[in-house]
Amino acid sequence: MAFRVYILTFMFFCIFVASTVSGYNSKDVKAWCTQTPNPKPCEYFLTHNSGQKPIKSESEFLKISVKLALERAILAKSHTSTLGPKCRDTREKAAWEDCLKLYDVTVSKINQTMDPNVKCSKTDAQTWLSTALTNLDTCRAGFLELGVTDIVLPLMSNNVSNLICNTLAINKVPFNDTPPEKDGFPSWVKPGDRKLLQSSTPRDNAVVAKDGSGNFRTIKDAVNAASGSGRFVIYVKQGVYSENLEIRKKNVMLRGDGKGRTIITGSRSVGGGSTTFNSATVAPMTKKKSEGANEDQTIETKKKSVSAVKSSQKEKPVVAKQVKSSKEEEEEEDLLLDSATDSDYDGDSLSGSLNSDDFDSDVFDSEDDASQRETEGGDDKDSSEDELELHGHDGSDDDDDDDEGEQVDSENGEEEDGSDEGSVEREVAEESDSSEDEVAPRNTVGDVPLEWYKDEKHIGYDITGKKITKKEKQDKLDSFLANMDDSKNWRKIYDEYNDEEVELTKEESKLIRRMLKGEAPHADFDPYAPYVDWFKWDDAIHPLSSAPEPKRRFIPSKWEAKKVVKYVRAIRKGLIKFDKPEEEPNVYLLWGDDSASDQKSKHLTYIPPPKLKLPGHEESYNPSLEYIPTEEEKAAYELMYEEDRPKFIPKRFTSLRSIPAYENALKESFDRCLDLYLCPRVRKKRINIDPESLKPKLPSRKDLRPYPNSCYLEYKGHTGAVTSVSPDCSGQWIASGSADGSVRIWEVETGRCLKVWLFKEPVKCVAWNPLPDFPILAVAIGQDLVILNTELGTDEEQQKIEELLRLGNLPEQDEAVAAIVSWLPDETYGGIKIKHFKNISYVDWHPRGDYLSAVMSAGETRGVVIHQLSMHKTQRLPIKMRGLPVCTLFHPTHRGMFIIATKKNVRVFNLQKRELAIKKLETGLREISSMAIHPGGDNLIVGSKEGKMCWFDMDLSSKPYKTLKNHPKDITNVAFHRSYPLFASCSEDSTAYVFHGKVYSDLNENPLIVPLEILRGHSTSSNRGVLDCKFHPRQPWLFTAGADSVIKLYCH
Structure with missing residues (x-):
């Protein structure tokens, strides 16, 4: 079926696809194309051709027509070459290979007529174009002969044949049936x-x-x-x-x-x-x-x-x-080779083409x-x-x-014995x-009644155009004498269309006899062959009948309703009686066990002992060398526990009589007897389960595209390890921080570095403000949190940012807050510097862009603070926190929800109601390293330093829904995509894993998690690999920051 579909697609493409560029003038084209036998394809392809000059002469029109035919032939050849892998059997392969060869010769012949280095006369061009035309019909005949497919036959008359026919008609070479000769030989024959x-x-x-x-x-x-x-x-x-x-x-x-x-x-x-x-x-x-x-x-x-x-x-x-020039004869012989088929062009009247009467x-x-x-x-x-x-x-x-x-x-x-044309x-x-x-009929008059030639001396014309004269008919006496003289004369029948007698062969006579007897025409036909069920194959995709379903199948049957009413009335009248269920006897063992069965076991109480293990190759007297342990292996055996050591060490002997007595034979027999006497025997019921059925059925990765799978771009410029990256909300820019103390802004699509800020200490974390109107950047450097103006917005946005970052009269802070945080202007880069009492490890923005959380891992209960940028104010958490904080997250949909991850657990707080933890998620991990929340807000992923990643469905349970063990080393960061069902994790092993994580709106359906790709692009530096990963906000792209000072962009 696939082969038929590709043949249809190919033929459709060859016929209807054309360039959309405007071509020659339509009036000029129509005037010239009316002189050709196929004006429609001529007009269509000329009007869609790129030529603009008017056609002035017939020779110019011929060159343009040959060029058009060449372009269509090359296009047909290129599409024919792609059908090879779709061939299902040897017949389709044979027909396809012939077509590929014939299209190659067709392109070569058309090229030969256009080659300026080849001397080409009108006769040569007619010969070569006739070769090309005949090849296309030979291709079609191959499909018909092998019965490959019948669906392509209406499409075989493609525009390549029509355009070549047009060129032959434009060339106008008269047919010469009397080639020149010299001394009884053609003129091109050498001495x-x-x-x-x-x-x-x-x-x-x-x-x-x-x-x-x-x-x-x-x-x-x-x-x-x-x-x-x-x-x-x-x-x-x-x-x-x-x-x-x-x-x-x-x-x-x-x-x-x-x-x-x-x-x-x-x-x-x-x-x-x-x-x-x-x-x-x-x-x-x-x-x-x-x-x-x-x-x-x-x-x-x-x-x-x-x-x-x-x-x-x-x-x-x-x-x-047929005698022509040497080149003409060569090409006519080549035409005879290329057109080896019983096509419609065998013996046609095209000038310059070679048929069987000419050779x-x-x-x-x-x-x-x-x-x-x-x-x-x-x-x-x-x-x-x-x-x-x-x-x-x-x-x-x-x-x-x-x-x-x-x-x-x-x-x-001409034949000298008076017979028909030879x-x-x-x-x-x-x-x-x-x-x-x-065989092609001798008479070429076509489907014409022979009564038209009733009064004529001829019955039609042969392939050369000569009259076919009528033969004298025998009278009954001559026919009788001929039957008496020739025993085979009864086989001869008269063909009035060609005016000749045709003698039937023995096989045809036998076939006619069998048909007259009512038998099968062929003797090898078996009318009682085994039935073949053609309609029960697995590859059947179409119904046997596609008729629409009748209406009676969709409405209740009135006859069934009448029958049901009849049965109901009979039951009510007592005409139909049902057997009452038999009551089981209420008898039981008074002193017996409730769980004991009152039926005897079908099995015997005796359980046969397990059989001894049969000896293997290693217990042979002369085992292979692969079974003989080396000295290192023997030394390793001595270090094992006694119960773990192999009980027998293979050795090699030259013969059976050289084998000594087995020293453990008595001990093993005694242990066997103890097992048989003391160990109880139990029948274990084993269930045969297919291991493949236990695997989860996951969708194919092809159906889950797009997702990042290949490195598209690298951002190089940092001299130290890149510790953090953050893309802006538009996806045009990305900021990165490095251990070399620099912060850089890159253009995502080009990799161009736009801005660089240099600091004295390593950069721990960078975070871009989520609002598009405020392109500002939060950078964590040691104990300082610096708010930088990236200067990427419009003039109006820059005015708002400058007012926001200008520190005027600061509001009074709490004593407890003033002891740990102080707001200062940044004189170096014109922003705000917030001084903390401990080193900052993590920074996160609120979705509305006004609040900013900072995490100090060594700050213990005072390790998390929230800054309000518009008020230039800092707040401590109103609740007491247990454990050392690692990272924090603002809930994407609920305004007051705040998530804090400590080293062991994850707690969810409500800041508006100032409540204690409303939910505690038990991870069971050794130490948490990172955390990310789904855009929907109901699912959370947590990464750990033991290489595990937990997926929490907060509406389902406080325990992990799935725990994934992918990385052999610490997970440094995890991330969710904002719009695509993707999430990723990166690790110290220099790899990043991309997963498909689809969350359904139906609460009864669990999330779907499918591993997609392992990205290996970074190299290890100082035993560190990939330090951070972030998704592009709009595209299914992933940014990874490595210890090798390179940022990589992975695309689909």
Whole structure:
């Protein structure tokens, strides 16, 4: 099915896709295209072409048409090449390979007509374009012959064929049926080749014999030995050679010992999986013509004819009738090779194209592809072998009768015995066992009533345009005498359409007899073959019937309702009685155990003892070396506990008699007896469970895209470890702090460093204000919290920021607050510096951007303070905190919710009501290192220094919903994405893990957690890896900060 879909897509693309660039003037195009047989595709592609100049002459119009045909052919070839992996079997593969070769030759031929370095006349162009046109039909015939698909047949007449037909019509080369000759030979035949054709005993370069008396045993080896530079004559002795030859060299000539003696037979056919184009027994594949044998030598087939013997009465050598220039003949022979199919173009009237009536030769050479043309009629029958016979003159007259009636005048090409016109198709049909309807009809009048020719002397016209005269009909007496003289005359039937008698073969006669008896036409047909259920395959995706469901299936049945009412009335009247359930006897054991069963066990009380373990390879007297422990392994055994040591150490002995007594034999037997006597035996019920069923069914990672999986950009500039990163709310900028005391602002998409601030102490944490109108930055440096103006906003925003950062009359602070915090102006960078009594480890902004929390890990109960930027005021927590704080978070949706993580637990407070912890989350971790909250506010992830990460569903329980053990070292930070269902963790092991975490609005459905990607991009420095990770606020991108002083951006 996939192959059909790709064929349809390819054909659709070739027909309808075109450039959208405006092209030539529509009126000008229409005037020129009306002169072509296919004006619609001509107008369409010219109007969509990029040309703008008007078309002035017919030669210019021809060049443009050839260029259009070349562009469409290249496009068709490129799409054909992509269909190979979609072929499901050898037949589809064979048809596709032939089409790929033919499209390649088509492009080459069209290119050849446009090449300025090649001398190309109008006749040459007509020949090469005819080759290209015939190749497209050969491609179509391959699909028809192999029965690959029937859905592509309406689409096979694509615009490539139409455009090439247009170019042939524009070229306007008259058809010449009488090529020039010189001394009985075509004018392009060289003098050396004439001598070779006239010689009765040519000199052989190689001899092939089955009995080994020659140079080679096979024809293929002899052909391979040819150099291709000069004429190479191969003499094939008497015998049957089962070979399929593809002659890819030039100037090769084969000659044999005569009819019925030298036979070449092959086995390729359409029934065997080959196309007609690829099924020839002998297939020349070169570009240059190589002349064949003498006048008394020819090639023919028994199953499928290649060419017929045509010798003149004067015993003159017969050569090709159509004589053109050397280049024309080469290309016409190439056309004969490329168009090896029974397509609609075989023998058509296109000027310059080569058909079977134009080529009669007794020469078998490396360019004669007639064998391939004439074998197509029988390929649809079966896979019978093709047999080629090499005929040679042996001094006898055995072939006189066979050649009778086939004498041809080499000068005028007319038969001298008065029979019909001698075309290759007719003679091939006489020698072939293929059916008559597979050969092109002699009469070309089409579907015309023969009554129109009732009063005429002819019945139609042949392929060359000559009249077909009527034959004299026999009277009844002549028919009777003919039946008496010829026992096979009853097989002959009269074909009034072609005005000839057709003799039925034995097989056809048997077929007609079986049909008259009411039997199957073929004797090998089995009418009682086993039934094949075609409609129970796993790959069936369509219903057997797609008819709409009737309405009666969607409404209650009134007949069923009547039947139910009938049963109800019968039950009420007592006509239908039900059996009453039997009451179980209320009897039980008075003094028995309630759990004891009153039924006897089905199993025996005796349980057989477990069997002894069978000895393995290591207990052999001469085990392999891999079982012999080394000295180091023996020393390791001594360090083990006695119960963990192996009870037997393998050793090697030269023979069985060298084995000493086993010292532990008595002890092991005694232990076995103790186990059997003292140890109780219990039957254990084992359940066979498929391990795959225990695994959770997770969706595919392809369905969870987008997510970051590859490094897109690196930000380099810091000289020390990058300890913290923070993107702004727009996603255009990212701030980073480093241990080298610098704070930098980078442009995300380009990696350009915009600003740098230098401090004397290492930067511990940076946090960007979440409001887009206030692009300010909070930086934690030692005991100082510095509020910096990034100067990235508009002028109005900068005025607001300067007023906000200007310290005027500070409000009075509590004594307890004034003892730990003091507000000072930052004279260096023009911001605010908030001095704390301990080093600051973590900073977090409120979603509204006015409040800011600072964490001092060594501050104990005073370790968390909240600053209000608009009031220039600091507050302590109104509740008592237990444990050393690690990090804090403001709830994203609830204004008063505040989350504090200590080293062991996580507590949630309500600052508005000044209550104690309203919820305590028990992590069970050794030491918490980081924390992040889902944008929805109901889920929380906590990272620890033991490499574990816990997911809490705060609406579900105070214990972790999932605990993930991913990193072998400490987790440094965890993060949630604002809009995408993604969360990540980074660790000291220089890796970052990306997860899919989807939270459902339905409270009855648990969150979905799927691991997606492991990002390994940073290197370890001073035993430290990735120190921080943050998601881009709008894109599924991840920023990671490493101890290697590099910031990396990972994209999808």
